[in-house]
Amino acid sequence: MLEHLNGLNEEQKQAVLHKEGPLLIVAGAGAGKTKTLTHRILQLVQSGVLPRNILAVTFTNKAASEMKERVRGLLSREGISLGYSDEPFVGTFHSLGVRILRAEHEVLGIPRHFTILDSGDSQALIKESLKAKNLDPKQYDPKKFRDIISKQKGEGITPEAFVQSNMNAGFFPRMVGDVWTEYEKRLQKEGAFDFDDLLLKTLHLLRGNDEVRAKYQELWKYIHIDEYQDTNAVQYQISRVLAGPGKNICVVGDADQNIYSWRGANIRNILRFEKDYEGAKVILLEENYRSTQNILSAANQVIEKNKIRVPKNLFTKAGEGEKIFLYEAYDENDEANFIAGKIRELTDKGISHGDIAVLFRANFQSRAIEEAMLGAEIPYQVLGVKFFDRKEVKDTLAFLRAALNPGSMIDLKRIINVPPRGIGDTTFKKIVAGQKDSLPPAMKKKIADFEAFLAKVAEKALILKPSDTVKFILKESGMENKMTLGGEDEEERLENLHELVTLASKYDAFPPEEAIHRLLEDAALASDQDSMMHKKEGNMVRMMTVHAAKGLEFDTVFITGLEDGLFPHRAMGGAAESDEHKEEERRLFYVAITRAKQKLFLTYTSVRTIFGSRQVNAPSDFLEDINEDLIEKEVSDGTKHGKIIYI
Numbered sequence: 001m002l003e004h005l006n007g008l009n010e011e012q013k014q015a016v017l018h019k020e021g022p023l024l025i026v027a028g029a030g031a032g033k034t035k036t037l038t039h040r041i042l043q044l045v046q047s048g049v050l051p052r053n054i055l056a057v058t059f060t061n062k063a064a065s066e067m068k069e070r071v072r073g074l075l076s077r078e079g080i081s082l083g084y085s086d087e088p089f090v091g092t093f094h095s096l097g098v099r100i101l102r103a104e105h106e107v108l109g110i111p112r113h114f115t116i117l118d119s120g121d122s123q124a125l126i127k128e129s130l131k132a133k134n135l136d137p138k139q140y141d142p143k144k145f146r147d148i149i150s151k152q153k154g155e156g157i158t159p160e161a162f163v164q165s166n167m168n169a170g171f172f173p174r175m176v177g178d179v180w181t182e183y184e185k186r187l188q189k190e191g192a193f194d195f196d197d198l199l200l201k202t203l204h205l206l207r208g209n210d211e212v213r214a215k216y217q218e219l220w221k222y223i224h225i226d227e228y229q230d231t232n233a234v235q236y237q238i239s240r241v242l243a244g245p246g247k248n249i250c251v252v253g254d255a256d257q258n259i260y261s262w263r264g265a266n267i268r269n270i271l272r273f274e275k276d277y278e279g280a281k282v283i284l285l286e287e288n289y290r291s292t293q294n295i296l297s298a299a300n301q302v303i304e305k306n307k308i309r310v311p312k313n314l315f316t317k318a319g320e321g322e323k324i325f326l327y328e329a330y331d332e333n334d335e336a337n338f339i340a341g342k343i344r345e346l347t348d349k350g351i352s353h354g355d356i357a358v359l360f361r362a363n364f365q366s367r368a369i370e371e372a373m374l375g376a377e378i379p380y381q382v383l384g385v386k387f388f389d390r391k392e393v394k395d396t397l398a399f400l401r402a403a404l405n406p407g408s409m410i411d412l413k414r415i416i417n418v419p420p421r422g423i424g425d426t427t428f429k430k431i432v433a434g435q436k437d438s439l440p441p442a443m444k445k446k447i448a449d450f451e452a453f454l455a456k457v458a459e460k461a462l463i464l465k466p467s468d469t470v471k472f473i474l475k476e477s478g479m480e481n482k483m484t485l486g487g488e489d490e491e492e493r494l495e496n497l498h499e500l501v502t503l504a505s506k507y508d509a510f511p512p513e514e515a516i517h518r519l520l521e522d523a524a525l526a527s528d529q530d531s532m533m534h535k536k537e538g539n540m541v542r543m544m545t546v547h548a549a550k551g552l553e554f555d556t557v558f559i560t561g562l563e564d565g566l567f568p569h570r571a572m573g574g575a576a577e578s579d580e581h582k583e584e585e586r587r588l589f590y591v592a593i594t595r596a597k598q599k600l601f602l603t604y605t606s607v608r609t610i611f612g613s614r615q616v617n618a619p620s621d622f623l624e625d626i627n628e629d630l631i632e633k634e635v636s637d638g639t640k641h642g643k644i645i646y647i
Contacts, residue, residue, distance in 0.1 A: 004042055004074065008035070015250075015283045016040045019047060022243075022277035023250040024270075028314045029299070029594035030290030030553070033252050034063075037224055038070040040250065041088055044222055045080060054088035055220035055242070057096055059227045061522055063551055064091045067226075084510055089220065093235050094525045097198035102517065104205060104212055113404035115192040116524035120389070121410050122146055122194040129182040135175070149180050153196035154232045154264035156203065159184050191407040195525070199234045206241045217244035228253035228273070232264030240276070247277055255309045259547060259588045261580070267308060288314045290553055292321020295593060295600050298626045303590040305625060306583045314594075322599055323632040326623070329605045330636045332365070336372035338636070339558050342601060343378055343541060346556060353379055354539045355555035359546050359592050361567040364610075365560060366543055373541065383544035388523045392479070392493040393500055397523055399473045400516065403457035419482045421446055453477065466515045467505035474501075546592045557596035559589075562604040563617035589622050
């Protein structure tokens, strides 16, 4: 009965076997937290807990998808086969919010097929809100307003509360309140929620409706929250409400990997868990199954300088491994050429391009590295361009969203003339204003044909498999035909749409309405990492910021730009940095180091061009934290690679 415990270490077994009451698992990088969580879910089921009474929440689609597959695999191996409605709920906080809001749409008085706005759609609606308040979007950046509103919502603040608290404030806060109020009106009219609403509206519903709250506390009796150190105020409160009086909540996290304070993550949520849940059991996972000991020793030496943390020491039984390679480049071009040259050496020895990652602190650093990659003919992918952000993909999904939610003007505007059917902005404005009757007969016919097509899409979406619905849209809208007749760019767009059909087929096993909702939710909530899941040419070097690398691992990792002011990053204008900022930058470096399994390369430059001016740099203070006996160093001779100096 307990054979599934055989592959676990003693601390993991304790976490898996703990059943009643609060549990905090402090899991170091690469310490097998997902394995522990999934085996814990299996153990709960084997102890008599109904699978549907188990909730597991994490932060990215990628992590949720991996956890879900592993849970299914474990249950299947034990002979437990479940329908989708009987499975444990494994998803992101946002997908949890969607699940609750969709189920309770009548209580809330919202459309069942409400639209989820991605960040671009949200920004576009804020732009319209600015115009409605006679504010010029060129003077007042919609993105800045979106960021402010998003941060406030993440703290649990409503527009009404914000307006009330800023009645006597300066001009700008009052302007934000006016724009936010207008934005909320437009969201309501569209039957739409932005990302933050999925959490904030869910919290307000659970807090404000006794019946709904009791329903979900009764449904999810055993709660698991992954990456607890990354929770913001609203996610923290949702977790507490759902835990209810039973307090059967297990949280997993690592204060040393808290790197998202800029988007509301509060490190104190995990540090105060024992105060929030009296009598909580705490288990430390320190054995690492990812990296060599030399890499872990460097990580331990870096992070032990931080004060706001739970002390721990990562170790492995896998051996010391190779020394960490440190390269002092002359400038960013020398640094980039070194990286490209090393990658060529590694791949010549049999390491796959897909097992290599190049990490940087700031996006601008990628330019020189990309040029070197192109020159060396090394295949690479820069994370940041999401599959679902491509125009043709967004257009196709907009047909679906507009069909299911006719009130979504933002989607209607996007696709009413895709492919071109002679319906311009003036006509669209008349439609929105309810002046369709004033249009010429020929235009009325075009609008009627378009509306009939959307009605067909809505009908098909609720009876066909998602892949067939997407095929129907591509063919009947005329998009596929137009792209087939186009040039090379159109051919690439068509390939992306065929990839969308393939992706949609992954939802075909669900009932049609459930399946189409899951497709649209996952598309709206996709992260940068998810772009790796939708890229056909998988064998390529990955290039990304350290923030984007969180949760990933690679055989070989290059961490670039280790210079004072760049990593650790200094605020614009050279303002004095707080201790909290310095500690978060150190945590970020720790996360970067622990992405590497076998080989770790660190690079910095003596001179770097930033904002058009060449700057002389001092090496990052972080490099002084790593003992010299762990490092093999090479200094550029200013021409190519120079000679190797061993320290």
